[in-house]
Amino acid sequence: MSAKSHSAVMLRRNFKHVARNPTSVFNAILMPIVMMLMFVYMLGDAFAVGVDYVDYATPGILLMAVCYGLGSTATAVNSDMTKGIINRFKVMDVSRGAVLNAHVISSVLTNLLAIAGVIGVAFLLGFSPAAGPLDWLGVAGMILLLAVAAGWFTVALGLFAKSPETAGMAAVPLVMLPFFSSAIVPAEKMGPGVREFAEYQPFTSIIETIRGLLAGAPDTGYAITAVAWCLGIAIIGYLWARSLFKKRA
Amino acid sequence: MTTPAIAVSGLRKAFGDKVVLDGIDLEVPAGTIFSLLGPNGAGKTTTVNVLSTLITADGGTAGVAGHDVAADPKAVRATIGVTGQFAAVDELLTGRENLQLMADLNGVPDGKRVIADLLMRFELTEAAAKSVTTYSGGMRRKLDLAMTLVGNPRIIFLDEPTTGLDPRSRRTMWSIIRELVADGVTIFLTTQYLEEADQLADRIAVLDHGRLVAQGTPAELKRQIPGTHVRLRFTTAAELDAAASLFPGSTPDADALELRVPSDAGTKSLRALLDRLDENSLAAEEFSVHTPDLDDVFLALTGRTTEAAK
Numbered sequence: 001m002s003a004k005s006h007s008a009v010m011l012r013r014n015f016k017h018v019a020r021n022p023t024s025v026f027n028a029i030l031m032p033i034v035m036m037l038m039f040v041y042m043l044g045d046a047f048a049v050g051v052d053y054v055d056y057a058t059p060g061i062l063l064m065a066v067c068y069g070l071g072s073t074a075t076a077v078n079s080d081m082t083k084g085i086i087n088r089f090k091v092m093d094v095s096r097g098a099v100l101n102a103h104v105i106s107s108v109l110t111n112l113l114a115i116a117g118v119i120g121v122a123f124l125l126g127f128s129p130a131a132g133p134l135d136w137l138g139v140a141g142m143i144l145l146l147a148v149a150a151g152w153f154t155v156a157l158g159l160f161a162k163s164p165e166t167a168g169m170a171a172v173p174l175v176m177l178p179f180f181s182s183a184i185v186p187a188e189k190m191g192p193g194v195r196e197f198a199e200y201q202p203f204t205s206i207i208e209t210i211r212g213l214l215a216g217a218p219d220t221g222y223a224i225t226a227v228a229w230c231l232g233i234a235i236i237g238y239l240w241a242r243s244l245f246k247k248r249a
Numbered sequence: 250m251t252t253p254a255i256a257v258s259g260l261r262k263a264f265g266d267k268v269v270l271d272g273i274d275l276e277v278p279a280g281t282i283f284s285l286l287g288p289n290g291a292g293k294t295t296t297v298n299v300l301s302t303l304i305t306a307d308g309g310t311a312g313v314a315g316h317d318v319a320a321d322p323k324a325v326r327a328t329i330g331v332t333g334q335f336a337a338v339d340e341l342l343t344g345r346e347n348l349q350l351m352a353d354l355n356g357v358p359d360g361k362r363v364i365a366d367l368l369m370r371f372e373l374t375e376a377a378a379k380s381v382t383t384y385s386g387g388m389r390r391k392l393d394l395a396m397t398l399v400g401n402p403r404i405i406f407l408d409e410p411t412t413g414l415d416p417r418s419r420r421t422m423w424s425i426i427r428e429l430v431a432d433g434v435t436i437f438l439t440t441q442y443l444e445e446a447d448q449l450a451d452r453i454a455v456l457d458h459g460r461l462v463a464q465g466t467p468a469e470l471k472r473q474i475p476g477t478h479v480r481l482r483f484t485t486a487a488e489l490d491a492a493a494s495l496f497p498g499s500t501p502d503a504d505a506l507e508l509r510v511p512s513d514a515g516t517k518s519l520r521a522l523l524d525r526l527d528e529n530s531l532a533a534e535e536f537s538v539h540t541p542d543l544d545d546v547f548l549a550l551t552g553r554t555t556e557a558a559k
Contacts, residue, residue, distance in 0.1 A: 009353040017341045020380070084337035091301045092400070093327040094354050 003095035010102030017076065018106070024072035029114045032065035036121050039184060047185060051215075055129065058122045059210040060183025063203055065114035066147050067178060070154040071171040073107040077158025078167035081248065090245075100241055103158075104151040111147040130216035138213045142226065146206055149230040150174065152237030159244040182207050202229035252315040254279040254404050254435035255300065259309035262295055262459075269295045271459035272309065277452070279403075282426070282436040284450035286443065288547070291456040293439035294334060297408045300437065301331045314404055330402030334409045336389035338381050344368070344392050345377040348399055355400035367395040371425070387418030394425065404435045411445060423448060443546055447471075455550055462550045474541050474549040479522060481508045482535035492531050496522075514538045 018025050039061070044053035080086045080099065089099050119127075131139065154171055161167035180198050181187070187198035198204055205225040212219040255277040262270040269292045277283040285293050298304045300311055302322035310317065316324040339347050348367060352360030368374045371391040376384065384392065390410065397405060407426070411419040426449055430436055440446050446453045447467045455463040455470070463470060483489045483506045492508050493501040499510040512518050519538070526533065 006354060009350065012353075013339065013342070013350055016346065020341045083340065084333060084335050085339055087303060087333065088331070088337040088396070089354070091303055091326055091329065091331045092351075092354060093323060 003098060006095040006098035007101040007105070010098045011105055014076075014102050014106040018110075024075075025069075025110050025113070028065075028069035028072060028110050029117045031068045032061055032114050032118050033121050035064055036061045036118055036125070040122075040125050049186060052126065052128070054122060054125045054127050055215070056211070057184065058118070058127055058129075059207045059214060060178060060181070061118050061122070062115055062143060062210060063146070063181075063183060063207055064175075064178045065118045066111045066143065066150055067175045069107060069110040069114055070150055070174050071168050072110070073103060073151065073154045074158040074161065074167040074171040075164045077103050077155050078161050079164045081159055082163060086245070096245070097242065100155050100245060103155050104148065107151040107154065108144070108147040111143075111151075115143060129214040131214045132216060135213040135216055135218065138218060138223075139210055142206065142209055142213070142223075142230075145227065145230045145234075149234035149237060152241055153233050154237070156237050156241035156244060159241055159248060177201065177203050178207075182211075202226070202233070205229060251279060253277055253312075254281075254314060255283070255437060256312045257296075257300070257309070258311075260296070260299060260306050260311055261308035262292075262299060262304070262306050269459050270299070270306070273456075273459075273461055275454055275461065275464070277435060277437060279435050280430065280433050281451040282430055282438060282449050284446035284453045285437070285439045285456055286441075286446045286453050286546070287439075287456035288441060292459040293456055294408055296456070297331070297333075297406050297437070297439060301329060301406050302326055328403055330397035330400060330405045332390075332394045332397045332405070332407050332410055334412065336386075336393040338384075338389055338392050338396065340381045343378050343380055344373050344384070344388075347381065347392060347396055351396045351399035357399060357401075360399075363399060367398060371395045372421075387414050387421075390414060390418070390422065391425075394422070398429075402434070404437070405429065407436060407438045409439055409441065412441060419445075443541065455546060457547065457551055463546075470546070471541075474546050476511060477514045477538070477540045479510045479512045479514070479519070480535075480537045480539055481510065481526075481533040482506055483508070483531075484534050488531055491529065492526065492533070495525055495529060495531075508533075509539075512538070514540065 036057070040054045040057050044057070047053050047056070049056045077100075086099060154174070157170040158167045161170050180194060181201055181203040182198060183203065187195055187204060190198055205222045206229065208219060208222040209226040212222060253276045255275070257273055257275045260270050260273040273296065275283070285296060287293050295304070299306045300313055300318060302318050302325050305319055312318070313325045314328040316328070318325050339350065342350065345364060345368065348364040349360065352364060357363055368377050371394070373388065373392060373395065376388060381389065381392065394407075394410065410426075411422050414422065423445070426436060426438070438446070438449060450467060452465065453467055453470055454461050463473065481492060483492065486503060486506065489501050489503065489506050489508060493499055496508070496510045499508050501508050510522060512522065
């Protein structure tokens with residue numbers, strides 16, 4: 001059997017998990033929508049960012065939509081590891097990465113559902129992007145790249161953690177990071193220290209790239225930085241995950 | 250000469266500076282049950298982990314079904330089945346879905362029939378559609394073993410398959426293991442229970458602190474350890490001496506005022522023994538029947554008891 005079909009079998013297993021226990025996916029979709037409503041509908045008028053706030057905030061909330069899904073991925077991977085099912089797969093003639101591939105794919109799919117939810121709600125709140133088809137394609141590519149990178153990194157975190165609880169906790173910084181970026185307010189409005197951090201952390205370049213694309217005015221500088229960050233995180237996450245998978249018995 | 254199912258020579262493994270396997274040699278002929286007997290921490294699971302390609306050894310060689318575990322782990326994995334100490338089942342799936350997962354991964358062509366057979370054989374048909382979270386410990390272990398069997402492995406590693414099971418589930422497990430060997434499967438079984446090794450194994454190896462301290466058939470090993478006996482404790486040395494002279498072959502322990510009398514522990518022989526004491530107006534303060542267990546094996550083979558008994 002090929003690696004691809006082993007991954008497909010494992011992915012089917014992940015889908016069954018979601019069907020049995022839909023709360024985690026439900027949360028991953030609901031939380032970013034709640035954030036969207038909270039910041040745009042409740043607080044939006046309080047922020048002066050120069051443009052319609054829903055247009056400003058949507059890119060940041062899209063990023064949060066990716067991050068909120070990660071906790072359940074980390075927990076699921078860790079519980080596979082600590083409950084011994086990964087060891088069962090390891091002593092079978094099953095392609096090495098299949099179970100991890102499946103976790104990354106289902107993490108990305110959860111992200112995409114959440115993204116679709118956020119975009120839908122954004123339009124209801126008056127979101128009016130100036131993006132053309134090519135810009136939208138760029139947005140899709142950026143989000144997919146981020147989702148894959150964050151997925152591999154989270155899988156590695158899940159393998160590394162000692163218990164499902166700590167695995168869930170390990171993903172919390174990823175959920176918090178968007179707040180310390182230009183997601184909600186521009187970095188230049190933040191206090192010293194936080195401002196510098198916000199300007200240089202990976203999420204800001206990703207958000208600014210998406211923001212530029214949605215405004216129909218892509219920023220190449222941010223885009224290059226964002227793609228570099230994502231590729232870096234993806235490669236580190238992938239290599240770390242593979243090495244943990246091999247080592248931990 | 251046929252290739253042995255498992256051949257191990259000079260196997261060594263250390264975690265940090267803690268030596269877990271200190272040069273193990275063993276050979277398991279195909280179609281037999283080999284039991285690795287030892288207390289917790291003796292290195293049983295580590296041995297299974299090395300042989301099942303989960304971890305690599307620091308030294309020595311290990312071959313499973315003629316394939317070297319280090320050089321060709323993929324070929325080894327294709328031949329073996331492993332059921333570990335803790336049931337490795339997918340708790341969010343049902344029993345049948347767990348088996349189906351194994352059938353899909355193994356590419357079993359007639360999966361449905363194989364699964365139905367296994368469910369029947371392991372008395373899990375009724376629970377097949379239920380989530381594994383509702384299963385008892387014994388059911389989980391059975392499902393775990395059933396999952397291992399889906400791929401029809403020719404060599405099966407069972408790491409303490411009955412630890413923590415109630416006596417009835419243990420018996421069921423034993424009869425399943427016997428059926429497997431009848432089909433020509435080779436079984437490598439680790440256990441803490443002397444009785445289990447005695448019941449099932451063609452050969453037993455006793456593992457202690459990463460070394461094999463004895464190896465042989467159950468009968469050979471039993472010759473090295475004290476058999477079933479009765480212990481009588483008296484209040485005075487005079488009574489002990491008097492009793493000792495009544496039972497030839499008995500061994501007195503003057504310090505504990507105890508007499509060990511070999512016996513088959515049947516009611517007839519016990520009554521005869523008690524009658525004998527009575528006829529001679531002797532009364533023991535304490536009376537106990539003792540069947541040999543892992544502790545006796547260890548005491549006899551290493552001169553000390555297991556860690557657990559301390």
